[in-house]
Amino acid sequence: MKKTTLYSRIIPIVAELSTSPSAEVGQAVKRGAELVANRAKANAAPSNFQKGFARGGIRDSIKVREVSGEEMGRRQTTARRSGNDLGVDYGSVNDQITYAVEAGARAKPTGQSGVRIPYAHMVEYGTQVGDSGGGGQAPQPFLQPALEDSIDEIIGLVKNALGDL
Amino acid sequence: MNELRKAIYQKLTTTNDVTSKLATPTSVFHGQAPPDAEYPFIIFNKQSISRTRAFAKTTAFEAESWLVKAVDRNTTSNPAEAIRNAVDAALTNGTLTVTGGTVEDCYPTGDVDFLETDGDQTYRHHGLIYRIVTTN
Numbered sequence: 404m405k406k407t408t409l410y411s412r413i414i415p416i417v418a419e420l421s422t423s424p425s426a427e428v429g430q431a432v433k434r435g436a437e438l439v440a441n442r443a444k445a446n447a448a449p450s451n452f453q454k455g456f457a458r459g460g461i462r463d464s465i466k467v468r469e470v471s472g473e474e475m476g477r478r479q480t481t482a483r484r485s486g487n488d489l490g491v492d493y494g495s496v497n498d499q500i501t502y503a504v505e506a507g508a509r510a511k512p513t514g515q516s517g518v519r520i521p522y523a524h525m526v527e528y529g530t531q532v533g534d535s536g537g538g539g540q541a542p543q544p545f546l547q548p549a550l551e552d553s554i555d556e557i558i559g560l561v562k563n564a565l566g567d568l
Numbered sequence: 569m570n571e572l573r574k575a576i577y578q579k580l581t582t583t584n585d586v587t588s589k590l591a592t593p594t595s596v597f598h599g600q601a602p603p604d605a606e607y608p609f610i611i612f613n614k615q616s617i618s619r620t621r622a623f624a625k626t627t628a629f630e631a632e633s634w635l636v637k638a639v640d641r642n643t644t645s646n647p648a649e650a651i652r653n654a655v656d657a658a659l660t661n662g663t664l665t666v667t668g669g670t671v672e673d674c675y676p677t678g679d680v681d682f683l684e685t686d687g688d689q690t691y692r693h694h695g696l697i698y699r700i701v702t703t704n
Contacts, residue, residue, distance in 0.1 A: 512686075524682050528693065529600065529611060531639060532686040541600040541613065547633050547697070548616035 429500060431564035435557030436467045436502035442549035443504060452526065452543055461523050461545065464508035470501050506546065571666040572632060572700060573598060576612055576659070580636075583658040586610075589651045601639070608640035608647055610655065615697060629672065629703045637680050637695025645681075648694040659698060666702065673701040 447462035506523035529542035580586050580596045587593040591606035599613045615633040622628035636659065638651035656676065664671040678697040683690055 524680075525684065527615075528635060528637065528680050528682070528695075529613070530684055531601070531641070531691040532684055532689075539600060542611075542615065542635060544615040544635075551616040551618045551631070551633065554618065 427564040428561060431560040432557075433467065433469075433502050435553065435560050436504055438553045438556055439504045439546075439549045440465050440467050442552055443506070443546050446545035446549055447506070451545070453540060460508040460510060461506055461526060464523065465504065465506045468503045468505050470503045472500065475501060504546065504549075571668060572634075572664070572671075572702065573612075573614070575664040575666045575671070576634065576636070579658055579662060579664055580610060580612070580655065583654070585654045586651065586658055589647065589654055607642070608638055608651060610636065610638055610651065611695075612636040627704065629701055631699055631701045633677070634698045634700055635680060635695060636698060637693050640692045641689055642692055643690065645692045645694060648692045652694040652696065656696060659696075664700070669702045669704050671700060671702050674698055 443465050444462050447465060449459045449462065452461075506527075507521060508523045509519035509521050511517065511519050526540070527542060527544050527546055529540055531539040533539055577596055577598065581594055590596070590609055595601075595605065595609035597605065597609060597611055599611070601609055601611060613635055615635050617630060617632045619627045619630050636655050638648040638655070640648040640651075642648070659674055660676055662674060664674060675698065676696040677699045680693060680695045680697060682693050684693065685691070
C-alpha cells in the first residue's frame with residue numbers, strides 16, 4: 404500500500420542552478436512544505452469528508468517529513484522500473500535534502516480484524532469498497548488542492564532565498 | 569470547467585486503444601462508478617484548479633489537475649496498467665477540444681497506484697494525475 408505523498412519538485416529545479424543549494428534555499432523549501440501541510444490539514448477537516456472514513460485521523464496524520472536525496476533516487480528508480488517515470492531527475496540531488504508532505508493515517512477496515520492499513524490515499528483518489536463493504540467513495544482530494552494553492556508562495560519563498568545568495 | 573470534463577470523456581471513449589481494454593466502450597465514469605459497473609473501467613475527476621489572472625482582471629489561464637485511473641478487480645495489475653498506459657498515450661500532449669476555450673497543455677505530473685482489498689477480492693487502481701492548462 405502506498406501512502407499519499409506529494410514531493411516538492413523545487414529541489415530538482417534548484418539543483419540546475421547550483422550543485423549545492425544553500426541552507427537558506429533548503430529552509431525555504433521546508434517552509435513551503437509546511438505551508439502545503441497546513442492547507443492540507445484545513446482541507447482535511449472532518450466536516451469536509453463524506454461519512455465512511457475515520458475522518459479526523461487524516462488531518463491529524465498530515466506532516467512534513469525530511470527526505471534524503473538518496474531516497475528520492477531510489478523512488479525514481481522504482482518508478483522507472485514500473486514504467487511510471489515522469490521525467491523528473493532526482494539523480495542529481497543525491498547529496499541533498501528535500502521534504503515530503505505525507506498523510507499516514509491508518510485504520511482497521513470495518514468488520515475486519517488484523518493490521519491497521521493506510522487509507523489517506525483512498526480518500527484522495529477514491530475507492531471501490533465503502534466502509535460498510537459496499538459502494539465506493541468518489542475521490543475527496545485534500546493534498547493536491549493544498550499544493551496548487553501554495554505553488555506561487557513556494558516559488559516566492561525560494562526566490563527570496565536565492566536573492567540572499 | 570465542465571467543458572474539460574466532457575472533452576476528457578470524449579477523448580477516452582473515442583480512443584480505440586483505450587476502449588478495447590475496458591469492460592464496455594463506455595466504461596468511463598466521472599467521480600464514481602455505478603455499483604453494478606463491470607470491471608475494468610476508468611474513473612476520472614478534477615483534483616484541483618488554480619487560476620492565473622492578467623492585467624485586465626480576467627482569468628488568463630487555468631491549470632487543472634485531473635485524476636484519470638483504471639480500476640480493475642483482478643489478481644494481477646496487468647490489465648489496469650495496460651489501460652493506464654493507453655490513457656497516457658491518448659492524453660499526454662493529446663488534442664482535447666473544449667467549447668469556449670483552448671487546451672494549451674496536457675501532461676502527467678504524478679502517478680497513482682494502489683490496491684484495495686475487501687475480503688478475498690482485490691481492487692487495483694492504476695492511473696495518472698494530469699495537469700491541463702486552458703486559456704479562454
